[in-house]
Amino acid sequence: MALVDDRSMTMGRAEWTGGSASVGDYFELLKPRVMSLVIFTALTGMVLAPGGVHPLLGFVAILGIAVGAGASGALNMWYDADIDRLMSRTARRPVPDGRITASEALQFGMVLSVLSVMVLGVAVNWAAASMLAFTIFFYVVVYTMGLKRRTPQNIVIGGAAGAFPPMIGWTAVTGTLSWESAILFLIIFMWTPPHFWALALVKSEDYARAGVPMMPVVQGAASTRRQIVLYAALLAPIGVLPTVLGFAGLTYGVVAAVLGAVFLAFSVQVARVTEGPEARKAAMRLFFFSIGYLFALFAVLLVEHLVVGALAGV
Missing domain, CATH: 1.10.357.140 (UbiA prenyltransferase)
Incomplete structure (x- = not known):
């Protein structure tokens, strides 16, 4: 693991030169x-x-x-x-x-x-x-x-x-x-590792230079790719739970299922393409898609609930 250089170790969390x-x-x-x-x-x-x-x-x-x-x-x-x-x-x-x-x-x-x-x-x-x-x-x-x-x-x-x-x-x-809010927590919790590990695959040299033990630095890119697929496979059904458990509608369930399948497909692609520029592209594709995935899930939850509420009030 790379070590932080002498200057940064000396300064630690002390003052930097800023002020403007x-x-x-x-x-x-x-x-x-x-x-x-x-x-x-x-x-x-x-x-x-x-x-x-x-x-x-x-x-x-x-x-x-x-x-x-x-x-x-x-x-x-x-x-x-x-x-x-x-x-x-x-x-x-x-x-x-x-x-x-x-x-x-x-x-x-x-x-x-x-x-x-x-x-x-x-x-x-x-x-x-x-x-x-x-x-x-x-x-x-x-x-x-x-x-x-x-x-x-x-x-x-x-x-x-x-x-x-x-x-x-x-x-x-x-x-x-409530258990409903715990499900929302679980979706984001399971989404976080594959989201950040996709970026870490691309930025592993940065993390190694700074001495941060990110997964690709410590356990290698191959292990990281396998774990990305594992978390994506777990996330896909978890994303559908709001519909299964009754606090989201069918529209959300369909969107979550489709996006979860795409998330998993992109993750598998990251695991399969391991060398050259295409490996970097695959990792960054997953990273950016993961952002859209989470925003889309919560946006559909939000809109669906507001629409149902508005129709109930008519």
Whole structure:
């Protein structure tokens, strides 16, 4: 495994040279692309939850969840600045690039963390706020500080952090958890490893240089490809569970079944094409399709529920 160079080891999580940060730099700290997925899945959880919520409280809940997700991203970038600067994919992030200092990122993330939890607790309910606090803790402490640099199972276990938002959204409406929200959690949880491992196959040299024990670095590309197929095979039927268990309709079930089959087919292609430019193309095809897969599943859940609700009110 590659080691972090002497300069990064010396600096650790200390100050970088930054100080001329713009609003855009701070916004980048929030990991807006990740935040958009968090917002969307949390909103789906809220809409599917029984009972409904006042639109203003719903907006505050989504805002709190979004800010909490952004706070997690900022704290992740603070802690990981030393390895981010060694990887081409992350070297231009605000902290390793020197546009924001490590202490500024830390303070920004901590303030947003506390603010998001307090707003969600005071304005909505403390059950949802507690789940948000746990999610931030899990992502920053358990995944970023504990798992990411120590085990190739980092994404498998750490993926739970990204799977909590629909449960938080559900709890914001009902004040309690339910098996339906647990199914939404399970879909995202099982989706996360093949999604990230597809990218890791392409970026394995980056991870090796930074000393991050991603699956392709530690167990090899062949093992990673087999596990991608395994997770895709498990994900396909899990994606259909909302229809099987009765809290989604036939439209969702058909879409989930078709997309799950395509996901599995792309995964098999990744396993079969192992060399040359075509292997990279196959992995990136799966990576980008996986993003569309998850958005499509939750979009159909959302639209289907809204349409059924509207027809019921006619």
